[in-house]
Amino acid sequence: MKLSVALIALNIAASALAQSVTSPDVAPDGRVTFRLWAPRATSVQVHCEGVKASEMEKNDAGVWSLTTEPLQPDIYAYSFTVDGVKTLDPRNPLIKYNLLNIDSQVHVPGPASLPWEVNDVPHGVVHHHFYKSAIAGDERDYYVYTPPGYDPAQARRYPVLYLLHGYSDAADAWTSVGLANVILDNLIARGEARPMIVVMPLGYGTMEVVTGGWGRLRNRNLWQTNLEKFQKTLLDEVLPRVDAAYKTEPRREDRAIAGLSMGGAESLLTGLNSLNQFAYVGAFSSGGLGADFSKDFPGLDKSANAKLRLLWIGCGEQDGLFAPNQRFCDWLTAQGIHHAWVHIPGQHSFRVWRPLLAKFAPLLFQEASGSDPNL
Amino acid sequence: MKLSVALIALNIAASALAQSVTSPDVAPDGRVTFRLWAPRATSVQVHCEGVKASEMEKNDAGVWSLTTEPLQPDIYAYSFTVDGVKTLDPRNPLIKYNLLNIDSQVHVPGPASLPWEVNDVPHGVVHHHFYKSAIAGDERDYYVYTPPGYDPAQARRYPVLYLLHGYSDAADAWTSVGLANVILDNLIARGEARPMIVVMPLGYGTMEVVTGGWGRLRNRNLWQTNLEKFQKTLLDEVLPRVDAAYKTEPRREDRAIAGLSMGGAESLLTGLNSLNQFAYVGAFSSGGLGADFSKDFPGLDKSANAKLRLLWIGCGEQDGLFAPNQRFCDWLTAQGIHHAWVHIPGQHSFRVWRPLLAKFAPLLFQEASGSDPNL
Numbered sequence: 001m002k003l004s005v006a007l008i009a010l011n012i013a014a015s016a017l018a019q020s021v022t023s024p025d026v027a028p029d030g031r032v033t034f035r036l037w038a039p040r041a042t043s044v045q046v047h048c049e050g051v052k053a054s055e056m057e058k059n060d061a062g063v064w065s066l067t068t069e070p071l072q073p074d075i076y077a078y079s080f081t082v083d084g085v086k087t088l089d090p091r092n093p094l095i096k097y098n099l100l101n102i103d104s105q106v107h108v109p110g111p112a113s114l115p116w117e118v119n120d121v122p123h124g125v126v127h128h129h130f131y132k133s134a135i136a137g138d139e140r141d142y143y144v145y146t147p148p149g150y151d152p153a154q155a156r157r158y159p160v161l162y163l164l165h166g167y168s169d170a171a172d173a174w175t176s177v178g179l180a181n182v183i184l185d186n187l188i189a190r191g192e193a194r195p196m197i198v199v200m201p202l203g204y205g206t207m208e209v210v211t212g213g214w215g216r217l218r219n220r221n222l223w224q225t226n227l228e229k230f231q232k233t234l235l236d237e238v239l240p241r242v243d244a245a246y247k248t249e250p251r252r253e254d255r256a257i258a259g260l261s262m263g264g265a266e267s268l269l270t271g272l273n274s275l276n277q278f279a280y281v282g283a284f285s286s287g288g289l290g291a292d293f294s295k296d297f298p299g300l301d302k303s304a305n306a307k308l309r310l311l312w313i314g315c316g317e318q319d320g321l322f323a324p325n326q327r328f329c330d331w332l333t334a335q336g337i338h339h340a341w342v343h344i345p346g347q348h349s350f351r352v353w354r355p356l357l358a359k360f361a362p363l364l365f366q367e368a369s370g371s372d373p374n375l
Numbered sequence: 376m377k378l379s380v381a382l383i384a385l386n387i388a389a390s391a392l393a394q395s396v397t398s399p400d401v402a403p404d405g406r407v408t409f410r411l412w413a414p415r416a417t418s419v420q421v422h423c424e425g426v427k428a429s430e431m432e433k434n435d436a437g438v439w440s441l442t443t444e445p446l447q448p449d450i451y452a453y454s455f456t457v458d459g460v461k462t463l464d465p466r467n468p469l470i471k472y473n474l475l476n477i478d479s480q481v482h483v484p485g486p487a488s489l490p491w492e493v494n495d496v497p498h499g500v501v502h503h504h505f506y507k508s509a510i511a512g513d514e515r516d517y518y519v520y521t522p523p524g525y526d527p528a529q530a531r532r533y534p535v536l537y538l539l540h541g542y543s544d545a546a547d548a549w550t551s552v553g554l555a556n557v558i559l560d561n562l563i564a565r566g567e568a569r570p571m572i573v574v575m576p577l578g579y580g581t582m583e584v585v586t587g588g589w590g591r592l593r594n595r596n597l598w599q600t601n602l603e604k605f606q607k608t609l610l611d612e613v614l615p616r617v618d619a620a621y622k623t624e625p626r627r628e629d630r631a632i633a634g635l636s637m638g639g640a641e642s643l644l645t646g647l648n649s650l651n652q653f654a655y656v657g658a659f660s661s662g663g664l665g666a667d668f669s670k671d672f673p674g675l676d677k678s679a680n681a682k683l684r685l686l687w688i689g690c691g692e693q694d695g696l697f698a699p700n701q702r703f704c705d706w707l708t709a710q711g712i713h714h715a716w717v718h719i720p721g722q723h724s725f726r727v728w729r730p731l732l733a734k735f736a737p738l739l740f741q742e743a744s745g746s747d748p749n750l
Contacts, residue, residue, distance in 0.1 A: 019588050019589060019590065020588075036460070037460075038460045039459065040458040040460075041458050041459075041460060042415070082457060082458065082460050083413070083415040083416055084415045085411070085412075085413045085415075085416065085457050085465075086465055087457070087460060087461075087463070088462070090460075090476075093472075093473070093474040093475070093477070093545070095472075095477065097468075097470075098468070102463065102470065118514050120507050120514070123504075123505035123506065124505075125503065125504050125505075126502070126503040127500055127502045127503070128500065128501040128503065128550075129498075129500050130499075130500075130556075131498065132495050139493050152527040152528060153527060153528065175503075181505075213394050214394060215394065
């Protein structure tokens with residue numbers, strides 16, 4: 001009896017201790033302290049983007065901790081490994097959602113001028129749509145950002161950016177992790193980007209390519225089916241729905257397509273093979289094209305320059321996909337196809353894709369509508 | 376050199392093993408097998424709603440597992456505890472998001488007639504809004520569900536249900552966990568509920584009440600400030616924005632308010648004290664009213680019956696808040712205030728709130744609009 005009371009008291013104290021832990025703890029100079037209450041664990045590591053150190057140290061109360069060097073203002077993904085098992089930070093509601101790999105995130109705040117900082121500016125709305133896809137054979141979703149001031153009751157129409165997520169992401173990745181809505185709000189408020197609609201579809205032609213886990217990436221046939229069916233869901237299902245439900249300018253010179261990683265490959269495959277639909281094409285850290293680009297883009301040559309208002313290839317310089325992207329740019333050059341090749345420091349991460357979107361979006365739809373002689 | 380190669384090979388094999396684990400694994404008879412790869416752990420438990428067993432057993436490959444008895448079709452929250460540390464199921468993307476306590480979820484599928492099963496019926500849209508609250512002093516969000524067929528370009532107007540989440544939830548709880556949009560889609564498709572707009576605001580008057588953790592619940596002054604400021608954000612900020620942006624019927628007889636737990640208390644406090652704004656009031660497993668109901672509802676008496684088209688109190692029979700809810704119903708009876716008191720088996724869980732919403736929504740807005748003699 002006494003023992004069980006003592007055990008209950010101990011459990012309550014332990015639970016209170018677990019809940020008194022603050023993590024992540026961001027100091028004004030950008031140092032981040034990660035903490036985890038795990039008295040019975042024998043080793044705990046923290047794996048945080050941009051941080052080399054990982055071994056955490058335990059104090060007498062069973063709380064493991066690690067303090068980083070000062071970090072640049074940014075949003076960093078991290079997780080703990082407790083005796084070999086990955087866990088989220090239980091004290092932190094800011095997560096990086098993903099179908100295969102959920103992480104925690106820490107926001108080291110920076111000046112209001114950073115593209116992803118939420119500012120007191122007019123905000124757009126993010127609309128979540130659901131439909132039954134005849135092509136993919138499943139119930140699926142897509143998101144639509146409408147800019148501040150968008151009013152379906154008014155006549156004004158807007159250009160549209162189709163923005164595609166990467167492999168293992170869900171359809172919400174560009175808003176909930178990439179903060180595309182925040183980035184657009186800020187650019188529009190500063191007059192640096194034209195008000196635009198942004199459509200963020202589910203980027204899989206077949207969910208089988210992701211529900212089976214990373215191993216499915218080795219199945220080249222499945223990958224091709226995925227890419228081809230995705231293009232059909234986008235062009236035959238999502239695009240007509242968006243043009244019917246929103247005040248879009250439904251013309252190629254008011255339509256852009258861009259994406260990250262798998263979504264970068266999808267943007268190139270969809271955009272460059274459908275120039276009657278898109279005048280602007282962007283690819284951030286793209287991955288998943290075939291070895292022979294001429295097979296992915298049959299007949300693509302310099303005649304495309306007359307239709308392409310922008311072809312923009314971006315990548316992080318420490319990304320494993322940097323070399324293939326450079327190789328693709330070399331191939332474009334050999335074909336005489338105009339393009340921009342933009343690289344910034346960074347790996348295969350939203351820490352690169354948020355800045356790339358902030359560089360790319362201001363370049364869109366800057367020519368006067370309706371003046372395209374190539375239609 | 377050889378050793379490090381062997382270690383790398385071992386790590387790759389281990390990682391492949393971790394990724395080959397299937398969890399949760401739902402059998403056709405409703406048995407669920409939970410699995411976690413944790414070869415170095417000394418004890419692993421799974422805590423799943425509706426399941427008594429928790430101790431998992433390890434096999435020779437370091438995979439811990441537990442198989443349940445057959446579970447009723449439903450959506451169950453669960454988590455693992457590895458050597459005392461709570462973790463999500465790393466193999467499962469279905470999570471129950473929450474500001475203080477993120478869990479995994481397992482869906483045991485059932486017949487299409489269950490309110491929360493996604494069916495091939497017309498789907499509404501969920502709109503995510505962001506604004507700077509002058510009352511709360513922060514940037515915050517709310518969600519708006521528009522029913523299938525809603526068209527801002529047409530004249531048709533819709534009644535509105537304000538639907539409030541519980542303590543520790545974020546503004547997305549009623550859609551991402553409660554599946555309110557799926558439930559409404561299904562009810563509307565079957566003709567069992569009137570097409571309506573559902574507004575799901577952030578339910579905190581001050582974020583301090585939740586960012587500080589569960590301990591803040593003991594601070595009665597902070598709790599009162601939270602409840603009062605929430606009502607002001609709802610009535611002075613969210614409601615006018617919704618009536619301006621959507622095709623609402625902006626009248627009390629076309630407006631309902633309901634919520635769960637803290638949101639139940641907020642619905643009662645807001646609705647019963649603002650009968651000039653709401654004709655329908657619902658509270659699911661409500662918690663957080665004061666000890667003296669006459670102080671929370673000054674002047675509320677049977678004269679309210681003429682204005683109230685529905686006052687609906689629901690609760691799970693195994694909920695710790697069942698007794699206080701029954702006591703509140705007794706108080707209503709003593710005041711002569713008509714109400715429904717609905718209880719179903721279950722605890723303080725979305726397993727109760729999804730069915731309660733499915734019972735409540737069909738009762739709303741069934742009287743012809745504009746016929747209220749009490750305006």
